[in-house]
Amino acid sequence: xxxxxxxxxxxxxxxxxxxxxxxxxxxxxxxxxxxxxxxxxxxxxxxxxxxxxxxxxxxxxxxxxxxxxxxxxxxxxxxxxxxxxxxxxxxxxxxxxxxxxxxxxxxxxxxxxxxxxxxxxxxxxxxxxxxxxxxxxxxxxxxxxxxxxxxxxxxxxxxxxxxxxxxxxxxxxxxxxxxxxxxxxxxxxxxxxxxxxxxxxxxxxxxxxxxxxxxxxxxxxxxxxxxxxxxxxxxxxxxxxxxxxxxxxxxxxxxxxxxxxxxxxxxxxxxxxxxxxxxxxxxxxxxxxxxxxxxxxxxxxxxxxxxxxxxxxxxxxxxxxxxxxxxxxxxxxxxxxxxxxxxxxxxxxxxxxxxxxxxxxxxxxxxxxxxxxxxxxxxxxxxxxxxxxx
Amino acid sequence: xxxxxxxxxxxxxxxxxxxxxxxxxxxxxxxxxxxxxxxxxxxxxxxxxxxxxxxxxxxxxxxxxxxxxxxxxxxxxxxxxxxxxxxxxxxxxxxxxxxxxxxxxxxxxxxxxxxxxxxxxxxxxxxx
Numbered sequence: 468x469x470x471x472x473x474x475x476x477x478x479x480x481x482x483x484x485x486x487x488x489x490x491x492x493x494x495x496x497x498x499x500x501x502x503x504x505x506x507x508x509x510x511x512x513x514x515x516x517x518x519x520x521x522x523x524x525x526x527x528x529x530x531x532x533x534x535x536x537x538x539x540x541x542x543x544x545x546x547x548x549x550x551x552x553x554x555x556x557x558x559x560x561x562x563x564x565x566x567x568x569x570x571x572x573x574x575x576x577x578x579x580x581x582x583x584x585x586x587x588x589x590x591x592x593x594x595x596x597x598x599x600x601x602x603x604x605x606x607x608x609x610x611x612x613x614x615x616x617x618x619x620x621x622x623x624x625x626x627x628x629x630x631x632x633x634x635x636x637x638x639x640x641x642x643x644x645x646x647x648x649x650x651x652x653x654x655x656x657x658x659x660x661x662x663x664x665x666x667x668x669x670x671x672x673x674x675x676x677x678x679x680x681x682x683x684x685x686x687x688x689x690x691x692x693x694x695x696x697x698x699x700x701x702x703x704x705x706x707x708x709x710x711x712x713x714x715x716x717x718x719x720x721x722x723x724x725x726x727x728x729x730x731x732x733x734x735x736x737x738x739x740x741x742x743x744x745x746x747x748x749x750x751x752x753x754x755x756x757x758x759x760x761x762x763x764x765x766x767x768x769x770x771x772x773x774x775x776x777x778x779x780x781x782x783x784x785x786x787x788x789x790x791x792x793x794x795x796x797x798x799x800x801x802x803x804x805x806x807x808x809x810x811x812x813x814x815x816x817x818x819x820x821x822x823x824x825x826x827x828x829x830x831x832x833x834x835x836x837x838x839x840x841x842x843x844x845x846x847x848x849x850x851x852x853x854x855x856x857x
Numbered sequence: 858x859x860x861x862x863x864x865x866x867x868x869x870x871x872x873x874x875x876x877x878x879x880x881x882x883x884x885x886x887x888x889x890x891x892x893x894x895x896x897x898x899x900x901x902x903x904x905x906x907x908x909x910x911x912x913x914x915x916x917x918x919x920x921x922x923x924x925x926x927x928x929x930x931x932x933x934x935x936x937x938x939x940x941x942x943x944x945x946x947x948x949x950x951x952x953x954x955x956x957x958x959x960x961x962x963x964x965x966x967x968x969x970x971x972x973x974x975x976x977x978x979x980x981x982x983x984x985x
Contacts, residue, residue: 774891776915777867780859784868801890817891817913850873850919852895852911853888 472787472832476670476825477619477647477765482715483672483826489718490674493711501708502699511710518717525720526645526664527655528681534700535713538678539646539667540570541693543613545680545704546642546663547574549690550611551583560584560608564596564625565808567615571644572804575613584608593757594623594809602633611640616648616664620792620805620821621756622765624652631660640686646670646678650723651762652731662686668712672826673719677712680704734824735763737833741822742766744837749844755811755819764825767792769811770818772854773847778820781843787836792819814853860950863920870923872930874909881974885965892918892959896926896966900974904933910966914959917952921960924948925967934971940964 473480482490493514499507501515516530523530536542551559563575565587575585586604588596596614612634617624627643634641642663648654649664650671656664663686668677682690682703696705723730746752751771770778775791782789792803801807802816811819822836848854859867879897886893892914899907908926912919924945929937942960946952952960 772913774914774918776891777919780864780867780916784864814888817888850870850911851913852884852893853913 470786472836473827474822474824474836475788475790477622477821477823478790479669479675480672480825481827482674483719483722485722486672486674486715486718490711490715493714497710499710501710502697511708514714514717515708515710518713518720521717521720521724522666522679523681525654525724526649526666526681527657529684531701532656532681532684534680534682534703535708535716536678536680536704537676537709538669539568539644539665542646542665542667542678542680543568543570543644544574545693546665546682546690547571547611547613548578549693550640550642550663550686550688551578552691553688554610557610558582558584558608559610560586560606562586562588562601562604562609562612562614564588564590564614566590566594566618566620566623566805567613568619568644568646571613571615588614590808592810594618594621594755594805595625595757595760598626598629598633601630605633605637605639609637609639611642613642613644616643616645616654617652617762618756618805619647620803621767621809622647622761622763622823623757624648624760624762627659627661634662635660647762650719650727651764653727656681656683663690666716668716668719671719671723673716674712677709677716679716730826731763734828737824737828737830738764738766738822740830741824741833741836742768744833745840748837748841753815755806755809762823764823766822768820768822769815770820770844771815772851773818773844774851775817775819777847778818778843781847782820782840785839785843787839790821790823792816792821858953859916859920860952862924862948862950863917863952866920866923866949867916870912870919872909872923872926873911875911876907876909879970881970881972881977883966883969883971883973885969886914886918886962888913891915892962894918894922894962894966896922896963896970898967898970898974900934905929905931905937908967910963912963914962915956917956917959918962920949921945921952922963922966925960925963929967934974938968938971940967 499511501512646667664681666679669675755767779791876897880900896910
């Protein structure tokens with residue numbers, strides 16, 4: 468397989484070399500069960516606790532506030548179902564946004580089926596919610612606000628500090644799906660007054676299948692477990708810990724903490740170079756999202772007159788891996804729910820590509836992409852009945 | 858996800874373009890769903906002598922349009938009408954299940970173009 472230019476880091480990324488190296492011993496040498504009393508088990512336990520400290524450190528939490536899970540989706544389910552479950556059937560209203568990841572949206576939809584009320588806040592053209600809308604949506608029964616830290620499709624960063632303050636002042640629990648933000652931008656759960664926060668390992672150089680949920684130690688009531696069984700993870704999440712992956716997550720968290728600023732700057736430069744290069748060479752392109760306030764690695768662009776999946780496939784043929792927000796690449800026939808919520812034109816929005824940069828990208832790669840895309844767009848536009856030249 | 862033949866027909870689709878004075882025009886699909894095609898035919902002696910199209914759609918849609926037109930050209934109208942998306946999919950070495958509807962669109966456009974030709978054909982002759 469020829470080397471690809473991978474621009475889909477928001478979907479997933481490679482495990483960092485240092486992470487992989489740290490993990491290996493825990494597969495074959497230090498394979499103890501952390502719950503075991505013998506020394507092999509205790510050594511594994513120490514490695515897990517070391518990882519716990521590192522993850523806590525990355526987000527400004529205490530180690531005993533970090534619960535390891537199988538990833539972002541589990542953490543989202545755990546936070547939302549767990550917290551609502553702790554209310555023991557009392558009337559509850561949840562406020563979320565229309566642009567959350569499906570792991571949050573589908574969980575809230577599911578809870579609506581058993582009588583929980585929900586409000587899905589609209590977003591503006593930039594994909595942001597209006598803080599006033601949030602405040603207006605709060606009613607006596609509002610018990611949980613769950614709003615993502617940064618959007619996976621557009622990179623738009625939400626005003627988490629303001630949301631945290633409102634929630635804290637009103638005694639409403641606040642969960643944020645920070646899967647795209649942790650490891651990319653600074654996150655501090657104390658400063659931002661966050662009660663629960665989801666982390667996914669594979670978005671930050673750790674393996675797939677591992678993540679964490681931060682739960683503020685004095686959150687009251689405490690979420691009930693999703694997974695019952697042994698007393699693992701402070702009695703909150705049963706199941707023998709995936710030691711190698713958790714160790715990997717810890718190392719990735721430490722690397723992220725040390726490199727956050729530099730990495731952010733580097734990726735911003737590359738992303739801005741990519742965007743400028745494309746906008747210079749191709750007309751009828753629009754950028755989706757809050758351009759001034761988004762993740763530095765993400766660029767969501769709609770190319771008029773072409774369809775996203777064909778663009779994505781053509782890019783793939785040229786060795787470039789991206790994601791598309793178009794209909795035909797998913798199961799639905801409409802735009803992605805995020806683009807729909809942002810009011811992106813339904814036809815232009817069909818030609819949407821998400822570029823999300825990361826660890827392995829270089830200037831040379833970006834330049835190749837800038838040189839290649841115009842040819843592809845030209846061909847697809849000439850093929851399209853919607854494009855009239857001149 | 859796609860077969861070699863689909864990729865070939867996507868990278869180098871046959872019969873792309875438009876006909877200056879088409880005998881029949883068929884437009885199918887819906888841009889809002891990410892899928893639309895405009896297909897032109899030239900008919901002599903009840904036979905498709907030229908066929909061109911433009912497609913806005915996924916790789917399967919482009920490849921299907923390319924393959925359908927290759928199957929249809931030179932056929933008599935009734936023969937062409939009996940072409941189905943399964944013929945197209947088979948000639949392409951198969952399409953993923955959820956992409957079958959993309960090949961449907963090209964079939965629709967051809968049918969509409971032939972209908973268009975037949976509806977006008979009578980009045981055209983009368984004008985001559």
